[in-house]
Amino acid sequence: MNNDNLEKIEGKIIDRLCEMAESNNLIEPELFSKYNVKRGLRDLNGKGVLVGLTEIGEVHAYIIDENETIPVAGRLIYRGIDIFNIVNGFFKDGRYGFEETCFLLLFGDLPDKGTLMDFERLLSEYRKLPEDFVRDMILKAPSKDMMNLLARSVLALYSFDDNADDTSIKNVLKQCIRLIACFPALAVYGYQAYSHYHGNNSLYIHSPQPDFSTAENILHMLRPDSKFTKLEAALLDLALVLHAEHGGGNNSSFVTHVVTSSGSDTYSVIAAALGSLKGPRHGGANIKVIQMFEDMKQTVKDLHDDEEIESYLAKLINKEAFDRSGLIYGIGHAVYSVSDPRTVIFKKHVARLAMEKGLEDEYNLYLKVEKLAPEVIAKYRKMYKGVSANVDFYSGFVYRMLDIPPEMFTPIFAISRIAGWSAHRIEEIVNDGKIIRPAYKSVSKRRNYTAIAER
Template structure:
């Protein structure tokens, strides 16, 4: 029987030579020839070569439109996003012109299927405000006990801990899940901001935990609780509120929302479902992409001697694709989308505000660099890669710059995405519970040949 090693930390937290050796064996025995995916017509990523997704369900909640029919043929067009049938551009224009926050109004729309009237909106805002509280001592016992440098992991842990405080945690009736969803939507900004402050406190910084104000919107409370002086401008609150609306939902097939459907179909509880969606959103190919965009541009700005030199920019982008720059992954982050091939409507909306904000905040040079990359990247990608669809800037391309100009910490970029998307996850969970009573289980084709068992002494 193996003895417990003396250097236990080395075993747990380092890749020992034995682990590296076993990893090589693992890689060899898990490799599948890429040609087999084509041979067996496997839709990798559940999408075909043209980017069209496998139909896995039906939804009334939102629609992502990137094509139109011309002369009987489906052709790419400027992208549109619809929430319950309303164009996102019209929704944003509506609440911006009316000069009232859009998060609560849009959350009502996604959850209940129609735009609220004045009384309904007031009542819903009141429900959200009164639920902005955590269980007694939760901040001390859960958030402060084990703060994490990764806010997404920390928030997920907090959500799972909230399960233990709920006497009806496993009740999956529509009324109970709605109650749980409203609680989590309301509590999420506090979990996010308090977790961030707790981690900074462990690093030696001052600790300040502010209770949310019931009269403030979700965006205003985030900014107020985040800043030591509790101050924010009207423009900052308006743009953050708009960002929350743009990120609230994006069809049933995006990775974290599909995760919500898959996990919900198993019959599990709301807290486990939302934690699973959080795990999906954390990935750098999904919600973490805006952080990657910001890091990529930081690296680019350090390497370029002249941000206006097109040749230098082109060379850097080429080096990115050749895995010679930044993280050597061969990606230009923020460019391209699984569905949109002409334009991402969320990026279009963001871009208008980026320019205004850049002028006010003195970020004109940064904005000009982003704009150059947006124009040059599709051409360079088409030269280097086989293209099945168009490439355009997605919402993550500009959101990181917006958050930077709002002085939001990078550690909260993805959590802010989640603070919005939790509304969409909740709506899709309720829709799945209402309409489908069948666990999601797609098929995988086995490739390993059958073998006869060999006794240990004969191997």
């Protein structure tokens, strides 16, 4: 049988099986209401179902007054400290803040100067990948998807760990710090392999610099000439700090708790979290924001005309423009409504980078869309709460100004969020909780087995 005939037969079989899979797995929507199922572990108002307790991160977006939920300006709190104060602290000192943030999330307190220096030295030492790992695990099997490559690399590191299945706090802590340290190299080298083998570009493998911060090393390893400005590194460092943690209920951190609760190893847990973050509903949204703005620039004739921009946004809502999803990407959040504190912080510093790069006009376009989008959404959608720009709205713009390729957008999120994942894994182990196993109710009808000759 030749390949053409095989593909035709295979296609027919798959089409028939696909129809069966779809029709036999469809659950009537009204049943979810009948049995009071909180789809997505959220109620009708979007409020998450309480499934656990954490001391690591807090997302605060509303207050309860006389049993009424009242949206307020969003707050993000790491280990009891407001993110605004954390950022102001290291910016005031002219320092990078990601390493300090990692320490705070992992150990629950801010380090003094000497302790922070020791922790930074440990991270610097752990940035080295096992011998021949880059050649054998990354360059010999380049992937077209950086998140898949990251997950594969993390699972491969299991084989280089003599105590991979040891889930004692001491061992897990060492594993997590190693992963936090080497994630930038795994991600950047994965991209360099992709760029070379799939993009026919020159291959650059720069070793991490021991005296560089995480943000500085990312830019150093990513750029052919390894050059960057202080402002560029500071903005990337800020992005890492703002993405490092977002409470235990976000999808990938919840996955971390779920898989950890089964007793699995650190590498499997982090690989699972990476698979969650890869999803466009979670970590890939900033790429969509960039693509949406590019489409807007091609479609809207006068980007200074508010009415034309409103018209384009209305078309997005009505599934008549861009990807016809009905979404204005970067606007709205599962928790925040009045404001996303990460956006508030980011926006103030993004303006400086836009000025340095000569992109003030594009920055002003972002400001305009941020103002108009909630008004358009309110006009066309029934909303239970307000909407505002989320952190994805500006992060993609920042990465593009930093000449970071789109393929690296979500991996940078992972480089940051592994700090939070690690903290949540340790928290789950320390508290020795039960295996997480929520209930699913079967709604299938009982029926008899039919002999194969009678089907």
